[in-house]
Amino acid sequence: MSFSPITHIRHFDIAVPDFEKQVEFYKNYWGLTVQHDDGDVVYFAAEGSPEQYTTRVRRSADKRLDLVAFGAADRESVDALAEKLATAGVQLVFEPTDLQTLGGGYGFRFFDLEGRTVEVSADVEARQHRKIERREAIPVRLSHVVLNSNQPEAMRAWYEKHLGFRLSDTLNHPHAGDLFYFMRCSSQHHSMAIARGPHASLQHASFEMRGIDEYMFGSGRMIRAGYRKIWGPGRHRAGDNTFTYFIDPNGNTMELTTELEELDEDSWHPHIYNVEEPETSDLWGTGGDMDEFITKEMFNDSDDRHLFKAPPV
Secondary structure, three states, X not given: OOOOOEEEEEXXXXXXXXXXXXXXXXXXXXXXXXXXXXXXXXXXXXXXXXXXXXXXXXXXXXXXXXXXXXXXXXHHHHHHHHHHHHXXXXXXXXXXXXXXXXXXOEEEEEEOOOOOEEEEXXXXXXXXXOOOOOOOOOOOEEEEEEEEEOOHHHHHHHHHHHHOOEEEEXXXXXXXXXXXXXXXXXOEOOOEEEEEOOOOEEEEEEEXXXXXXXXXXXXXXXXXXXXXXXEEEEEOOOOOOEEEEEEOOOOOEEEEEOOOOEOOOOOOXXXXXXXXXXXXXXXXXXXXXXXXXXXXXXXXXXXXXHOOOOOOO
């Protein structure tokens, strides 16, 4: 069943002040492959993914989320979406055109409700990729991104209305209300999620591993390398995926995961899970309880002064 012009998530791009350490983190420890390096921008690919890159790191005095990029089926879908958004009053950064970033393709950029830059593209050149072998503890692909928002209800409605995302599940606190919306554009439980937070920012980005063994070996490698683990290993109730969260050298939260749930579109109905039940955060009970300290780590630095300002690349 097709319900969204968006087919999948392609990549997320960040700008960081501690550029060399971020590059070292992804290249030497997280398990990504340098696809292109021009000195000030490094594109990183996941070996198991046909996407040209899953994340891009840009050297900058200011830390920010540059953009989140999604795929569309074809050029016609890109054009139709751009026309729909423009007609609805959504501000375009640029109209559909041949892209000059790695892998080319045809796409456009626009600002979402809160002013983040979003890209939608088609016909991007596929990267030569390969099957990840047993016990090879490197990411297969980018799984999802989570965005912090101080108006999550409005953000959920915006992505449903304009990009055709659907709600998979909700995390709710009996007194604080909805805290987390898991959003999908395909049968994958979520390609993005919206978390309640004090400001607009990247909450975390998640990378899919081959399986449980590879996920655990990867988690162990990061722990042994001395990167700060803030939560996990465990298994979430919503999405039924595993999780281990680490803080990267610039204060962003990065997740290793595997076994994210695939949904049957014809029979799926969204759940509302109570976060006061410990199984909601961690079915296994191995990762430790989610608490205010973990939550604050994931608030990240505010992107407010970079909203409605497109990145230079």
